[in-house]
Amino acid sequence: MKAPRLLTLVLSMSLFGTTGALASSIWGDYQGFDKVKMLINGKEQRFQEEEAPPFLIEGNAVFPVxxxxxxxxxxxxxxxxxxxxxxxxxxxxxxVSEHVSTDSIKMPFGRVPHGKQIDFAVFAQVDTLKTPYHSFRISIESPSGSQAVDPHVKAAGGEKESFWYSWPFTVAFKEKGDYVVKFAIQLDEGSDYTVVAEKVIVSE
Incomplete structure (x- = not known):
């Protein structure tokens, strides 16, 4: 069951030394509270109308967890x-590695010639996964945002805290720019996947 909107929020550190009156936010308000702008790694986070945005309560910033x-x-x-x-x-x-044997990874890479098609494997090393999960997915996103190849989904239904996993892919690097390998976990059947790791392959 999804949490109510306000219960998906977590209080962060106090932003001010006092709790005196604050000027109205230039970003507007949310249910009577001043909204704040949220940047993660320099990228502004956008929120849908039905989502609770970051806001202030008595000098404390509240963020969507x-x-x-x-x-x-x-x-x-x-x-x-x-x-x-x-x-x-x-x-x-x-x-990511082009040549793999049973006991070693021989040719890891991070850059490829533009236009080349490559057979390679994606390796994921996972540890400290301290919650049960339903499945995981490996996908490769092209610079334009489309899927470079069909994602691989593994129904695990597991509780392993640590594991290794690998899967082969064949990708034609037709575009210049960053191809992003994503490893995502689905906690429960029918829930959304959450990306927990990314690896960039540069096509140049």
Whole structure:
């Protein structure tokens, strides 16, 4: 069950030394509270009309925990019976390699010639995954934002805290720019996938 909008928020640090009257926000208001602008790695975060944006309460900034966590590659789980939001931060490392043997990764790479088609494998090393999950997905996004190849989905239904996983792909790097390999986890069947790691391959 999804958390109510206000319960998907978390209080951050106090922004002011006093709680005196503050000038109205230049970003507008949300249910009588001043809205604040939210940047993550320099990118402004946009919110739909039905979503609760960041705002101020008595000098404290309140942020949407799901969007903040997902931007930081964390997982969020809501327990309605206990009214609890849990945030998990698995450690996920991605590696791409052209030649792989049973005991070694021989040719990792991060740059490719524009226009070349390459057979390679994506390796994911996952640890400190401290919550059950339903499945995970590996996808490769082209510079234009489309899928460079069909994503690979693995229904795991697991509780392994640490594991290795690899899958082969064949990609024609037709565009110049950054191709982004994404590893995403689905906590429950039917829920959204959350990206927890990214690896860039530069086509030049």
């Amino acid at each position: 799901r969007q903040l966590s997902e931007s930081l590659h964390a997982l969020v789980r809501w327990n309605n019976s206990t009214q609890t939001v849990s945030v998990y931060t698995p450690n996920v490392n991605l590696l």
